[in-house]
Amino acid sequence: MTSQDDRRPVTPLDEVDHRILDQLRRDGRMSVTQVAENVHISRAHAYTRITRLTDEGVLTKFTALVDPVRSGRKSSAYVTLKVRQHSWRELREELRSIPEVEHIALVGGDFDVILLVRGVDNSDLRRIVFDQLQSMPGVLDTQTFLIFEDLDTR
Secondary structure: OOOHHHOOOOOOOOHHHHHHHHHHHHOOOOOHHHHHHHHOOOHHHHHHHHHHHHHOOOOOOOOOOOOOOOOOOOEEEEEEEEEOOOOHHHHHHHHHOOOOEEEEEEOOOOOOEEEEEEEOOHHHHHHHHHHHHOOOOOEEEEEEEEEOOOOOOO
């Protein structure tokens, strides 16, 4: 997760950069040779571009997408938090330490933070929300939205 504080200057991205990023979004394990072939550039050019994109923080990590249900996390929810003003910096570190919290976003609107939480079952989700999230200093209110079906758009 990137925050405003750690953003480095980035060379403006061109069409080739975007095509490379699209290829790596589809398959983060794709070889540089395969990326080069798919984007119609040389392997050396693809390697140089990927290195620059990584060094500038555009590519932040290469990771695997895990099917939550097949991996044992059968219940998912978006949980929104209203937080006490000035508590975000401490709160985000606490939220990062909860293994079931898959995504954290500071947002504007009727609530301050939205989380994607994945649990073994609904009892596990209940434990995470009531015992962990609601007991954190700085959390004023939570609201939970159960996910009935996940659709991967990539």
